[in-house]
Amino acid sequence: xxxxxxxxxxxxxxxxxxxxxxxxxxxxxxLASCGGDKAIRIWGQEGDSWVCKNVLQDGHQRTVRKVxxxxxxxxxxxxxxxxxxxxxxxKNDDFESLTVLEGHENEVKCVAWAPSGTLxxxxxxxxxxxxxxxDEEDEYECVTVVNSHTQDVKHVVWHPTQELLAxxxxxxxxxxxxxxxxxxxxxxxxxxHTSTVxxxxxxxxxxxxxxxxxxxxxxxxxxxxxxxxxxxxxxKCVCTLSGYHGRTVYxxxxxxxxxxxxxxxxxxxxxxxxxxxxxxxxxxxxxxAAQVKKAHSQDVNCVAWNPKEAGLxxxxxxxGxxxxxxxxxED
Amino acid sequence: xxxxxxxxxxxxxxARKQLDSRWLNDQFHDYSWLKTSCKMSGSSQxxxxxxxxxxxxxERQQTAAEEDEDVHDPIDDRExxxxxxxxxxxxxLMLYFANHPLSLEELNVVEQVRVQVNDADxxxxxxxxPTIPHCSMATLIGLSIKVKLLRSLPSRFKxxxxxxxxRSHLCSSNETWFFLIQIDVHITPxxxxxxxxxxxxxxxxxxxxxxxxxxxxxxxxxxxxxxRSL
Numbered sequence: 001x002x003x004x005x006x007x008x009x010x011x012x013x014x015x016x017x018x019x020x021x022x023x024x025x026x027x028x029x030x031l032a033s034c035g036g037d038k039a040i041r042i043w044g045q046e047g048d049s050w051v052c053k054n055v056l057q058d059g060h061q062r063t064v065r066k067v068x069x070x071x072x073x074x075x076x077x078x079x080x081x082x083x084x085x086x087x088x089x090x091k092n093d094d095f096e097s098l099t100v101l102e103g104h105e106n107e108v109k110c111v112a113w114a115p116s117g118t119l120x121x122x123x124x125x126x127x128x129x130x131x132x133x134x135d136e137e138d139e140y141e142c143v144t145v146v147n148s149h150t151q152d153v154k155h156v157v158w159h160p161t162q163e164l165l166a167x168x169x170x171x172x173x174x175x176x177x178x179x180x181x182x183x184x185x186x187x188x189x190x191x192x193h194t195s196t197v198x199x200x201x202x203x204x205x206x207x208x209x210x211x212x213x214x215x216x217x218x219x220x221x222x223x224x225x226x227x228x229x230x231x232x233x234x235x236k237c238v239c240t241l242s243g244y245h246g247r248t249v250y251x252x253x254x255x256x257x258x259x260x261x262x263x264x265x266x267x268x269x270x271x272x273x274x275x276x277x278x279x280x281x282x283x284x285x286x287x288x289a290a291q292v293k294k295a296h297s298q299d300v301n302c303v304a305w306n307p308k309e310a311g312l313x314x315x316x317x318x319x320g321x322x323x324x325x326x327x328x329x330e331d
Numbered sequence: 332x333x334x335x336x337x338x339x340x341x342x343x344x345x346a347r348k349q350l351d352s353r354w355l356n357d358q359f360h361d362y363s364w365l366k367t368s369c370k371m372s373g374s375s376q377x378x379x380x381x382x383x384x385x386x387x388x389x390e391r392q393q394t395a396a397e398e399d400e401d402v403h404d405p406i407d408d409r410e411x412x413x414x415x416x417x418x419x420x421x422x423x424l425m426l427y428f429a430n431h432p433l434s435l436e437e438l439n440v441v442e443q444v445r446v447q448v449n450d451a452d453x454x455x456x457x458x459x460x461p462t463i464p465h466c467s468m469a470t471l472i473g474l475s476i477k478v479k480l481l482r483s484l485p486s487r488f489k490x491x492x493x494x495x496x497x498r499s500h501l502c503s504s505n506e507t508w509f510f511l512i513q514i515d516v517h518i519t520p521x522x523x524x525x526x527x528x529x530x531x532x533x534x535x536x537x538x539x540x541x542x543x544x545x546x547x548x549x550x551x552x553x554x555x556x557x558x559r560s561l
Binding site for chain 2: 018036062063065081106107109125152154170195196214299318
């Protein structure tokens with residue numbers, strides 16, 4: 001079986017600037033991008049090409065670092081270097097700014113919606129992770145501020161099924177948080193990376209976590225039940241992918257449909273890894289299925305699998321472009 | 332210091348881009364920490380490029396072959412050094428009249444800047460040796476060097492949007508080099524107590540981008556980059 005990545009479309013999304021992040025809407029029809037030009041753009045397909053449907057310009061005073069869609073697809077959250085997180089509501093074909101979440105002391109690096117749609121997490125260079133609750137009246141309230149990291153927190157991601165949160169930091173560690181008695185606390189600290197951990201993602205079931213780092217490796221972590229059953233969680237690193245990436249790995253995405261793992265790298269390349277399903281569950285084996293060495297002319301900052309269409313992958317780069325790729329397994 | 336007439340002539344020269352390193356050295360011998368001689372010990376074997384060391388005094392000798400425009404120069408680290416050196420000089424001189432109060436030389440914060448070119452990887456590595464112990468100052472200097480180099484290089488680079496430029500096409504005329512070079516700036520190993528901490532910050536492009544967006548910090552960086560006493 002031969003695998004290949006082919007370019008479907010390339011867009012000059014944030015001209016004269018860098019594109020930091022792309023995110024697919026839950027129905028897979030729209031792609032949100034954000035960048036150094038302080039804008040968010042929403043892209044949709046029209047016939048064979050992709051067009052910009054909306055430009056959300058005045059929401060932030062500085063770089064917009066990440067965007068995240070709510071599970072229902074009606075809201076978009078944006079995290080910015082201006083220390084705020086903006087919540088946008090989709091109204092027909094337009095987006096309006098609903099509210100601005102303030103509180104972080106400096107740049108917000110990430111925002112993520114919990115699968116329930118009622119919780120939101122943000123993280124910042126101020127070393128903290130904030131958990132916010134939203135009610136039926138679109139009111140947001142911060143419920144917890146957790147300070148488990150000793151440095152800049154780069155990324156937060158929610159578990160696909162449980163109310164569990166993971167964060168990645170400049171301090172080289174990953175923290176896992178769970179709620180107990182209305183309090184969110186760090187239940188496990190995953191150490192192993194030798195430099196900044198830039199991004200994280202859970203697999204489809206949430207039993208495993210993939211992380212990528214400035215140390216040019218990707219690590220796969222698996223949860224193990226503790227003897228006591230309750231209390232602290234135990235996560236172990238079961239696989240390390242090294243030697244594939246020439247520079248910092250900025251993002252990692254685990255396809256919920258196919259199980260393929262995609263990475264975005266500072267060497268301008270995109271790589272897709274596939275798991276050898278015959279390997280033991282405690283010692284997974286991943287091999288490089290396909291790569292595009294020069295996916296962009298500059299660093300690739302983000303990769304995202306389309307949640308509905310298997311094999312469709314979006315990426316974005318410091319060169320300001322967004323690219324849409326198709327990862328195919330040819331018989 | 333130049334007389335006002337000399338200043339005028341000087342400005343015209345800058346505008347016409349007819350400056351060359353010998354003329355500059357005659358006029359301003361000790362003008363800045365970014366100046367002057369390089370000890371080229373490498374050949375055109377770029378895989379084994381030896382570090383080029385900037386020092387505070389001395390002259391760079393131009394060979395006859397270099398001055399002969401008909402002789403095609405192979406691209407090597409000397410060429411890249413020239414680009415960095417010449418464009419950096421021009422840039423500095425144009426800023427000369429901007430009247431900013433601080434310069435890195437005045438602060439005496441940098442002793443040595445070492446440039447290393449590796450053609451195989453398309454990388455340029457710049458090492459600087461700070462003379463002060465404070466971490467934040469060292470980061471600032473590193474940031475200044477990075478910004479200076481990137482502003483000086485004639486490429487598609489935009490300040491604040493990235494410190495990674497990749498090698499591509501080179502034109503034959505010295506006036507229109509298009510260089511895409513990977514630039515890494517870090518502290519000379521063993522010269523600073525918190526070098527690991529400073530190097531990590533300088534290597535983190537997200538942190539650097541955010542720092543440069545902070546306009547007051549950018550102002551200080553700009554101030555560091557200008558030289559008052561030439």
